Amino acid sequence: MSAVREFLVPFGQRKVAAFGLAFLVLVLVAALLAPWIAPYDPQQIDAIDRLAPPSAEHWFGTDHAGRDLFSRVIYGARMALLTGAGVVAIALIFGVLLGTLSAYFPTLGMVLMRIVDVLMGVPALLLALALVVILGKGLFNSMIAVGAIYVTTTARITYGLTRKIAAETYIEAVTSLGAGHWRIIRRHILPNLLSPLMVQATFIFAFAQLSAASLDFLGLGLPPDVPSWGNMIAETTRYITRAPGLLMFPGAAIILTVFSLNLVGDVLRDRLDPRFKDDLAK
Amino acid sequence: MSALLEVEGLKTWFPVRSPLLRRTVGRIRAVDGVRLKVEAGRTLGLVGESGCGKSTLGRTIVRLLEPTEGEIRIDGIDVTRARGRDLLAMRRRVQMVFQDPYASLNPRLRVGDAIGEPLDIHRLVRSRGEKHDRVAALLDKVGLGAEAMDRYPHEFSGGQRQRIGIARALVLNPELLVADEPVSALDVSVQAQVINLMRDLQRDFNLGYLFIAHDLSVVRHISDDVAIMYLGRIVETGPKTKLFAMPRHPYTRGLLLSVPVPDPTRRRGAHAPLAGGLPNPADPPPGCTFHPRCPYATEICRLERPELRPLGDGQTAACHHAEEVAASGRAV
Amino acid sequence: MSTPAERPLLAVESLQVGIRSARGTFLAIEEVGFALDEGEVLGLVGESGCGKSITALAVMGLLPQPVARITAGQVWFDGTDLAALTNEQMRHMRGDRLGMIFQEPMTSLNPVYRVGDQLVEALREHRPLGRGEAWREAVAMLDMVGIPAARDRASSYPHELSGGMRQRVMIAMALICRPKLLIADEPTTALDVSTQAQILDLLLSLKRELGMAILMITHDLGVVAEVADRVAVMYAGRIVETADVFELFRAPRHPYTDALLRSIPRLDSELDRLVTIEGTVASPLERPSGCSFRDRCPRARPRCAEAVPPLGELAPGHRARCYFPVEAPAPQAERV
Numbered sequence: 001m002s003a004v005r006e007f008l009v010p011f012g013q014r015k016v017a018a019f020g021l022a023f024l025v026l027v028l029v030a031a032l033l034a035p036w037i038a039p040y041d042p043q044q045i046d047a048i049d050r051l052a053p054p055s056a057e058h059w060f061g062t063d064h065a066g067r068d069l070f071s072r073v074i075y076g077a078r079m080a081l082l083t084g085a086g087v088v089a090i091a092l093i094f095g096v097l098l099g100t101l102s103a104y105f106p107t108l109g110m111v112l113m114r115i116v117d118v119l120m121g122v123p124a125l126l127l128a129l130a131l132v133v134i135l136g137k138g139l140f141n142s143m144i145a146v147g148a149i150y151v152t153t154t155a156r157i158t159y160g161l162t163r164k165i166a167a168e169t170y171i172e173a174v175t176s177l178g179a180g181h182w183r184i185i186r187r188h189i190l191p192n193l194l195s196p197l198m199v200q201a202t203f204i205f206a207f208a209q210l211s212a213a214s215l216d217f218l219g220l221g222l223p224p225d226v227p228s229w230g231n232m233i234a235e236t237t238r239y240i241t242r243a244p245g246l247l248m249f250p251g252a253a254i255i256l257t258v259f260s261l262n263l264v265g266d267v268l269r270d271r272l273d274p275r276f277k278d279d280l281a282k
Numbered sequence: 283m284s285a286l287l288e289v290e291g292l293k294t295w296f297p298v299r300s301p302l303l304r305r306t307v308g309r310i311r312a313v314d315g316v317r318l319k320v321e322a323g324r325t326l327g328l329v330g331e332s333g334c335g336k337s338t339l340g341r342t343i344v345r346l347l348e349p350t351e352g353e354i355r356i357d358g359i360d361v362t363r364a365r366g367r368d369l370l371a372m373r374r375r376v377q378m379v380f381q382d383p384y385a386s387l388n389p390r391l392r393v394g395d396a397i398g399e400p401l402d403i404h405r406l407v408r409s410r411g412e413k414h415d416r417v418a419a420l421l422d423k424v425g426l427g428a429e430a431m432d433r434y435p436h437e438f439s440g441g442q443r444q445r446i447g448i449a450r451a452l453v454l455n456p457e458l459l460v461a462d463e464p465v466s467a468l469d470v471s472v473q474a475q476v477i478n479l480m481r482d483l484q485r486d487f488n489l490g491y492l493f494i495a496h497d498l499s500v501v502r503h504i505s506d507d508v509a510i511m512y513l514g515r516i517v518e519t520g521p522k523t524k525l526f527a528m529p530r531h532p533y534t535r536g537l538l539l540s541v542p543v544p545d546p547t548r549r550r551g552a553h554a555p556l557a558g559g560l561p562n563p564a565d566p567p568p569g570c571t572f573h574p575r576c577p578y579a580t581e582i583c584r585l586e587r588p589e590l591r592p593l594g595d596g597q598t599a600a601c602h603h604a605e606e607v608a609a610s611g612r613a614v
Numbered sequence: 615m616s617t618p619a620e621r622p623l624l625a626v627e628s629l630q631v632g633i634r635s636a637r638g639t640f641l642a643i644e645e646v647g648f649a650l651d652e653g654e655v656l657g658l659v660g661e662s663g664c665g666k667s668i669t670a671l672a673v674m675g676l677l678p679q680p681v682a683r684i685t686a687g688q689v690w691f692d693g694t695d696l697a698a699l700t701n702e703q704m705r706h707m708r709g710d711r712l713g714m715i716f717q718e719p720m721t722s723l724n725p726v727y728r729v730g731d732q733l734v735e736a737l738r739e740h741r742p743l744g745r746g747e748a749w750r751e752a753v754a755m756l757d758m759v760g761i762p763a764a765r766d767r768a769s770s771y772p773h774e775l776s777g778g779m780r781q782r783v784m785i786a787m788a789l790i791c792r793p794k795l796l797i798a799d800e801p802t803t804a805l806d807v808s809t810q811a812q813i814l815d816l817l818l819s820l821k822r823e824l825g826m827a828i829l830m831i832t833h834d835l836g837v838v839a840e841v842a843d844r845v846a847v848m849y850a851g852r853i854v855e856t857a858d859v860f861e862l863f864r865a866p867r868h869p870y871t872d873a874l875l876r877s878i879p880r881l882d883s884e885l886d887r888l889v890t891i892e893g894t895v896a897s898p899l900e901r902p903s904g905c906s907f908r909d910r911c912p913r914a915r916p917r918c919a920e921a922v923p924p925l926g927e928l929a930p931g932h933r934a935r936c937y938f939p940v941e942a943p944a945p946q947a948e949r950v
Binding site for chain 2: 143165168173175176178179180187188192194
């Protein structure tokens with residue numbers, strides 16, 4: 001349990017980061033307990049009470065179909081986490097695969113990294129759009145599309161890190177002990193990639209929200225009725241002047257989530273840097 | 283009866299490539315024709331300054347680098363180009379101890395796992411219990427308890443980490459250890475502990491050591507025989523006491539005179555014995571590569587490169603004026 | 615008021631340095647005091663973690679604030695207490711009247727500027743010189759530190775020079791304003807033994823030419839024996855012995871000094887097995903009560919745990935911080 005305590009120490013030192021962590025926990029709780037927390041069914045239409053301002057009955061008000069905004073925002077947390085997790089998974093799995101193999105087998109690497117370079121030259125959203133056009137819409141496909149954007153950056157980062165790790169003395173040592181390529185990659189390189197990749201993951205998670213929301217906004221992501229924050233913003237363009245809450249609440253949710261992820265990522269990165277490096281008072 | 287390690291005409295050259303097209307424009311002759319021998323149970327101290335190629339030589343012998351030319355024989359068996367199974371077999375007999383105790387252990391691996399890994403790689407144990415016992419026994423032998431097994435490298439000091447590295451090198455029961463500056467990164471008082479440990483282990487396991495170092499004082503304490511290296515070649519060899527008492531190569535003599543002795547009554551005073559620095563390894567001087575810095579140099583030294591020649595008493599030196607150097611009096 | 619020749623150039627008194635770390639505040643330096651006369655070389659010896667480098671940084675005002683700071687004591691330099699100066703005031707002193715060189719020359723050399731330009735910058739920081747004049751001074755200084763073809767070399771970049779040459783450049787930078795005190799923190803540790811001999815020679819000859827004092831910080835007792843006039847031995851944040859260099863090597867009185875001298879491998883010794891010091895240096899957070907060396911000392915007795923021994927004068931000019939110092943050997947005849 002001291003590992004948990006150690007993890008929390010830097011958050012005690014920086015109040016803003018603590019807020020970020022707290023907010024993420026809030027989002028997580030909302031996502032997990034949505035069916036029990038949300039006061040209304042997010043899809044329940046009420047033709048009469050449309051575009052209502054925040055009130056005791058509807059904390060965030062209602063949208064153009066009379067649906068409770070608060071409940072929709074809570075359910076939106078689910079989509080946010082799901083999308084984020086999916087994108088991170090795709091980005092990490094393929095990115096790490098690409099990066100480590102390229103670094104460890106230089107001739108293969110030269111070819112692969114040039115392909116990655118070309119892909120990185122394509123503006124991120126265009127790439128995602130192109131993939132959606134090819135694959136079609138829907139949750140799964142938008143995860144792949146957005147994930148593809150971050151496969152390239154992850155690959156590049158992993159490539160650099162793997163090259164650095166492969167040059168370390170302990171890799172030389174284990175080579176001289178007779179270890180083969182696969183053992184080295186599996187047992188020595190990958191575990192040492194864990195920390196920097198965790199940091200990377202939080203940033204990918206954050207940007208995934210924005211990219212996914214953009215896709216939803218363009219109508220190329222999730223089906224329109226699914227309560228994702230991006231969808232909610234998309235639906236409200238016509239009603240902004242009448243009910244600004246329709247934009248503000250899901251918008252704030254996205255902004256705060258991204259902000260919190262970045263804060264936590266920063267703290268993680270600072271913590272992981274020269275953590276176990278050498279003697280204290282040298 | 284062949285020696286434990288025999289190296290003949292070993293060369294390790296690195297190509298220098300042009301930045302854009304990666305054409306080879308030159309060669310760095312890091313190891314440029316080395317012959318040496320290490321006997322079982324004895325230590326050959328290999329001394330040289332940075333850039334002389336001693337680390338490259340060590341790594342080539344252990345096959346972390348590929349030799350460009352020459353032969354490496356372990357117990358008479360030629361392992362120079364060994365691959366696959368043969369290479370693995372060689373690795374069981376020759377192991378390396380590295381210089382930097384902070385970099386030579388995987389920070390994510392527990393000590394017990396790090397030491398036990400070679401047993402897995404070579405499939406030498408049949409059960410976890412057996413592996414555990416072997417690792418524990420070794421940790422005991424190097425002066426750390428079996429409790430160290432479950433801890434991580436960062437929990438240990440430099441000297442202790444070096445002991446762990448030594449334990450890891452010994453787990454396969456090798457016959458030869460190539461130690462690349464094993465105590466250079468350690469504190470003075472810790473150096474003594476590790477040196478003593480290595481001597482005890484040598485005695486207990488009849489290990490041969492190729493002890494690579496730049497510190498002549500350390501080499502003096504652990505070696506039986508000494509070889510001096512300069513710009514990729516061995517310039518002098520001999521039994522320790524004879525070499526230190528009466529060096530035959532001007533570079534050896536210069537090195538010995540440069541070492542500050544911890545005794546103020548024996549101050550060297552001004553005039554550093556060796557002027558200048560190491561020449562560019564990609565473009566070495568003609569003839570004897572040491573001649574630009576040599577107080578004994580004459581015309582022949584510029585024209586003809588001296589080979590290592592025997593000078594009696596088990597000493598060899600690569601110098602046209604070895605006799606003159608020997609007659610110059612004590613260097614220590 | 616004492617005349618400058620009578621008082622020491624540098625007198626550190628009861629210096630204490632505290633460091634804030636994740637695990638709490640501790641004293642990197644518990645209590646350090648020593649004096650250095652003009653033109654003298656004082657060797658400050660100790661192993662890693664004893665606080666010798668921190669002492670140097672404290673004198674130069676280069677402690678990484680706010681994590682580390684001087685919590686007590688004075689640093690008297692030529693009549694001024696450096697510990698009481700502001701950062702701005704210290705900045706004027708550094709490079710001008712106090713110089714420092716480090717173990718790694720690349721840390722004080724900026725890789726993107728020519729060597730000559732860096733010297734010029736160091737010079738013009740403290741002296742009102744024009745660029746041309748400053749450049750000539752820089753070249754002269756490079757020449758003085760033994761760099762061949764100084765005029766051409768001044769236009770080189772640091773990476774074009776060898777390790778030994780970079781060290782010389784760093785020495786040139788530290789000395790270009792002719793400071794009275796040079797602090798050298800392990801200046802030759804990263805160098806080959808042949809280059810080390812050259813650099814030590816250089817430092818001694820510059821000392822004579824420029825009339826400066828040197829505080830030589832090192833862990834290498836050979837280096838100390840070679841260059842120092844007097845020696846101060848540090849252990850766990852305190853000075854444990856000071857003496858004239860000949861006296862220290864002939865008759866070490868503190869058990870740590872004694873053990874250290876016996877444990878180092880020597881070129882001129884006949885011993886095969888090295889004598890080791892039991893145990894390891896305690897971390898600054900876990901120093902034992904009383905004498906911090908007592909856990910490892912073969913002469914320790916109950917009294918050693920009660921209180922830190924004072925630095926007592928055992929012979930003129932020879933002090934040791936020990937209740938039961940090692941006996942002094944009978945005076946020897948001079949070695950021929």
